[in-house]
Amino acid sequence: MNDAYSPQASRNPAQYPENFSDHSVSHQELNTAEVKRVLRNTYALLAMTLLFSTAVAVTTLALQLPTPGLILTLVGYFGLLFAVYKLQNSGWALPAVFALTGFMGYTLGPLLTHSLALPGGAQTVTLALGATGATFLALSGYVLLTRRDFSFMGGFLFVGMVIALIAGIAAVIFQIPGLGLAVSAMVALLSAGLILFETSRIVNGGETNYVMATVSLYVSVFNLFTSLLSLFGLGGPND
DSSP states (O other): OOGSHHHHHTTTTTHHHHHHHHHHHHHHHHHHHHHHHHHHHHHHHHHHHHHHHHHHHHHHHHHHHHOOOHHHHHHHHHHHHHHHHTTTTSSTTTHHHHHHHHHHHHHHHHEEEEEESSTHHHHHHHHHHHHHHHHHHHHHHHHHHOOOGGGHHHHHHHHHHHHHHHHHHHHHHHHHHHHHHHHHHHHHHHHHHHHHHHHHHHHHSOOOOOHHHHHHHHHHHHHHHHHHHHHHTSTTTTO
């Protein structure tokens, strides 16, 4: 067979450099467009879920609704998180996301009620909220500008969150305030790391599902806020 018509010859970059250059540029442009699409959809959905969660928390605060308790909180959180994971590629993904973030907003209401009832509570809640927002913007902006890959942190962050969850449950069951504050500090640092990790995954094409990206960032922001609230002396049940 004539080499000019063979598949190998037609894919030889030495013979047709312009074809490979065009293909490479086109592939790179598609990847860039995909990353921008995921980022745009993620931040849009994240903004909506944060507003919805805040509205639920404020409603819970205004109506003085009771806390759901540790068991119901864990079952509701992990159950809804599992539902989001299973439905991430279906039309039910968005309702599942809003169900999860709405439930988390409900669990935040009693915490805010307790915090605001203490001396200087409003100022401390505002400080925790401002610190959370500034941290999120700074970390996200850093990754977006530098495009650094923080995927190597994945295993460490997962193990750290498991340890923090177990220690947090122990602090509640055995009523150990010191352990609770230590867990809050640990979760705050891990949440900051998760913001770096998830944002870098999106920027570098590792995460293409904006639903899962939104949930990951939302949970990180939520945990960062509640942890800072605890560290400022108003989030623990024994304050």
